[in-house]
Amino acid sequence: MATSPDVTSSDPLATADPTGAAEAHEPKQWAAGLPAVANSFRHGVEQMGLPRTARVFGRLNQDQGFDCPSCAWPDPEAGDRHVAEFCESGAKAVAWEATKRRVDRDFFARHPVSALHEQSEWWLGQQGRLTEPMYLPAGGTHYVPVTWGAANEIMARHLKALPTPDDAVFYTSGRTSNEAAFLYQLMVRAFGTNNLPDCSNMCHESSGTAMSEQIGIGKGAVTLESMEQAELIVIAGQNPGTNAPRMLTHLENAKKNGAVIVAVNPLPEAGLIRFKNPQTPRGMVGPGTALADDYLQIRLGGDHALFRAVGHLLVTAEDAAPGTVLDRAFVESHTAGYEEYAAAVREIDWTATQLATGLDRAEIEALAQRFVESRATVVCWAMGLTQHVHAVNTIQEVVNVLLLQGNIGKPGAGPCPVRGHSNVQGDRTMGIWEQMPQTFLDAIEGEFGFAPPTDHGVDAVATVQRLRDKAVRVFFGMGGNFAMATPDTPVVHEGLRACDLTVHVSTKLNRSHTVTGTEALILPCLGRTDRDATPRGHQGVTVEDSQGQVHLSEGRLDPPSDQCRSEVAIVTGLAEHLVPDVGSVDWHALGEDNDLVRDHISRVVPSFEDYNARVRQPGGFLLPHKPRDSREFDTPSGKAEFLARDVPMLELPEGRLLLQTIRSHDQFNTTIYGHADRYRGISGNRRVVLVSPEDLHRLGFHQGEVVDVVSEFEGTERRAEGFTLVSYPTARSCAAAYYPETNVLMAADHVALRSNTPVAKALVVRLERR
Structure with missing residues (x-):
């Protein structure tokens, strides 16, 4: 893509976006092997240099090391791990986070928000780690530096001025640690709302x-x-x-x-x-x-x-x-x-x-x-x-x-x-849910001396719907890239721009930082690889993997700057300004000592008794699971329930296809590491749609043709423009394309029954020549 005139040639990677014409080759018939090793170390060395790569990869997913910030796949027992206990996807995620590149105040001074918004997701993520809090004032064109104290005052001022706490939404990414998630939901409930949507709303x-x-x-x-x-x-x-x-x-x-x-x-x-x-x-x-x-x-x-x-x-x-x-x-x-x-x-x-x-x-x-x-x-x-x-x-x-x-x-x-984000399961265990059971809320009251709100809050889809209605005044994102991860992308962008304040806690730039409210804050946080040193010593965090194992993660790299704070410290710093007198919470002490946070968790969250001691055992500890452990079932009947539901038949009108959104091999959720999907044989461009050769022939198209993809839902059409057709051995009547580029085709009202998950699979679409 063309670079903005505001991006000068002295900027890192200013003209290096590799997007070009899409190329399609035969899909691979095997995965991993030497190419996976080579690509892992290539990403590491390009971002971190050789010595740092060796040091970081050597501690990744190791006992006494740090947890991979990518997927939630569990680790083997502490004594059964390989020297290289990571995969290519994990290596990319760690290299992306532990990069030596930096985004400082001079970078923001050179680039107005409008110019940054023109850049690709790949380009934004490649610029480097954020180094200090940045503020976009009302009417401003550039982010400017702001102190942590001033940032907390801005957030507290906006939140306290709301007619009701429910006018704010507090989103959470699946990378947030157990300790940060627990304190985050505690602060939000002390503020008076259960508006705690998270990425689990959109996946499992x-x-x-x-x-x-x-x-x-x-x-x-x-x-x-x-x-x-x-x-x-x-x-x-x-x-x-x-x-x-x-x-x-x-x-x-x-x-x-x-x-x-x-x-x-x-x-x-x-x-x-x-x-x-x-x-x-x-x-x-x-x-x-x-x-x-x-x-x-x-x-x-x-x-x-x-x-x-x-x-x-x-x-x-x-x-x-x-x-x-x-x-x-x-x-x-x-x-x-x-x-x-x-x-x-x-x-x-x-x-x-x-x-x-x-x-x-x-x-x-x-x-x-x-x-x-x-x-x-x-x-x-x-x-x-x-x-x-x-x-x-x-x-x-x-x-x-x-x-x-x-x-x-x-x-x-x-x-x-199989959960896709490193601590998405742990965040839910810690209370990141808009409808936590009363027993959990009662435990909070018993531990901290205030009664949390009991009305259910909004999930991710309801947040999109409220943004559509211009009913969100403050949006706070603890990680993630909400502006690109959700359905109805233009609607979400319009709703975020209608907010009074948008706040994002992040390690690196993404699209959400360029889709701002009247005022906006970017708060730089530590990553999994970073050392978190406080007056009370070196702090570790804990995570829960996809199979219920809870273990300790301790970063050892020097942070990008002394202005980067842990998510725990960011939450407690805001809480000291926002809810200092709600209940009996020593926010300042909790911000410096994760052991104190875990002590509270051990008394609030079931099965976390003696948390600090158990998580320091080799490999941590496995949470109980009654069906797995003893064939006991907490259902109304006390037994596992057979449930026979009617089997639906999905009607497909003539000339249409069923589209599924997918990841490429060079991405993790909305984070784009490159423009090659090695195993599927696609390179050069992500705006492709995979269709079977039989369907291409039936519909009168051919490989390499550029089309618009148009979704149809309840009489409304949504359009994704400029996609190259790739003949691919997928099932008949089916097509596939990468997200987040195709999230524009998803409707906020098109959801899974009873779970309210956005529908991203089996979208009815047609292809139109340009």
């Missing part, structure tokens, strides 16, 4: 909603050890090769132990085809390990119908040969609703099922036979299941199938939602 809210209703807890029931003991692993709507690459090692271990792996995904993903483990000679110079025994390229939106068909086949096989297919002892002792479920699934319309799934009946029957032959089954899933209109029902159908054979609460079995 459907998983939590579904599993809470069925098994009494919204977290997965599988550990690393258990996964490697599985006889069958079904991976549905997930691409671990890009989004959780360390998972491939454990899939390989399971495979060596005899597991069968089935992939269910519209797109063929290299990591599920073959894995070349860079930790082994066979992976570096040999053929690696073939992972997926079967690859079902399902039609978008067809997962509910698929798992319903599997349930049908299991139940009818049990009817034909009682006692040979289902775990009747488990079903009778630990579940409720089986007879109603069985009655619902005994009849099936195979024609409709094949149309919904895009699969042959033989493929579905073969999958069901895999379940019959397995005595221990794990089903993993991610956004490919959670971001549909009927996501909650789909996930409950997955759990129904697991319950039929007693696949929960035993080794090698269980539901396994």
Whole structure:
């Protein structure tokens, strides 16, 4: 893209945005290996230099080291970790954060906000770490330096002037530590609102909603050890090769132990085809390990119908040969609703099922036979299941199938939602939720002496809707890039610009800093790699991974400047100005000593007793999980619930496609590391849409043609302009394109039923020539 005239040639990377014409090559048939190692160290050396790269990578995901700021995949036991216990995605995330590049006051003096807004997401992130608080005054064109004291006074002044605390929204990214998240929700509730949307609202809210209703807890029931003991692993709507690459090692271990792996995904993903483990000679110079025994390229939106068909086949096989297919002892002792479920699934319309799934009946029957032959089954899933209109029902159908054979609460079995952000699960545990249960609020009152508000707050989608209505006066973002992560991008931008004040706690620049309210603040925070030294000593933080393990993370690098503060210190500094006299909270002391924060957590959050001692054990500690540990279920019946929901049929008008938004291999959420999607063979430009060659022919298009993508929802069209068509072996009638560029096609009112997650999968779109 052309650089703004305000960006001078002396600026780092001022003309280095690599965006060019999109190039498409054959997709890879394997993942990792030597290219992953080379790319990991290339990113490290480019951003950090060789000595710093060696020092940082050597401590990444190690006991007594720091936790990866990328995905939430768990670490092996402390004694079982590799010297290089990280993946290419983690290496990129750490290099991006630990870069030596800096964005200082001179940078902001050279660049008006309007010029920064013209730059790409990649360019903004590449400029370097933020070094001091910056303020955009009303009517200003440039951010200017501001002291922390003045920044706190500006925020407190705006917040205290609101007619009601509910006119403010406090967003949270999944990178926030347990300690910062706990204090953040405490400050927000002391202020008087439960408006605590977070990134979980946009990803695994459907998983939590579904599993809470069925098994009494919204977290997965599988550990690393258990996964490697599985006889069958079904991976549905997930691409671990890009989004959780360390998972491939454990899939390989399971495979060596005899597991069968089935992939269910519209797109063929290299990591599920073959894995070349860079930790082994066979992976570096040999053929690696073939992972997926079967690859079902399902039609978008067809997962509910698929798992319903599997349930049908299991139940009818049990009817034909009682006692040979289902775990009747488990079903009778630990579940409720089986007879109603069985009655619902005994009849099936195979024609409709094949149309919904895009699969042959033989493929579905073969999958069901895999379940019959397995005595221990794990089903993993991610956004490919959670971001549909009927996501909650789909996930409950997955759990129904697991319950039929007693696949929960035993080794090698269980539901396994794979969370995508490093502490998104821990943030929820710490109270970042707009509708925390009364027991949690009562515990806060008992510990801190004030009564938190009880009315539910707004989630991420409701925040977008309130921004659309110009009903948000102050927006506070604890990490993340809300301006690009949400649906209806233009609406969000207009709503943010209508705010009186926007505040973002960040390590680096992103789009949200250029879409400002009347006044705006950027508050630079420490990253996971940075040392946090306070008058009370070196501070560590804790995180909870995707499988419920809580562990300590301690950064050791010098911070970018002495003006960067920890998220804990940022929250407590504001709280001292905003809610100094609410309850009995010593905000100043808590800002200097994370042990004191953890002491409070141990008395408020269930299962965190003796927190400080337990988290300092090698590897930390595993949170209890009743279904996994003892087959106990906190549901109204006291049992796991079979829930038979109607299977939807997604109608697709003539000339339309079903679009899913996806990540490239060179990004993490809205953070763009580069413009190459190595495994899918795409490079040069992110504005591409992947369509099957059959569909391109059917619709009269050809590869390389530039089109607009137009979504259709309830009579309203949304348009993403200038996308290059790529012929790709995806499922028929399906298409794929990268987010956040395609978030403009998503409607804020188009949400998953019961979880309110934005729908980013199976969007009805058409392609238009330009």
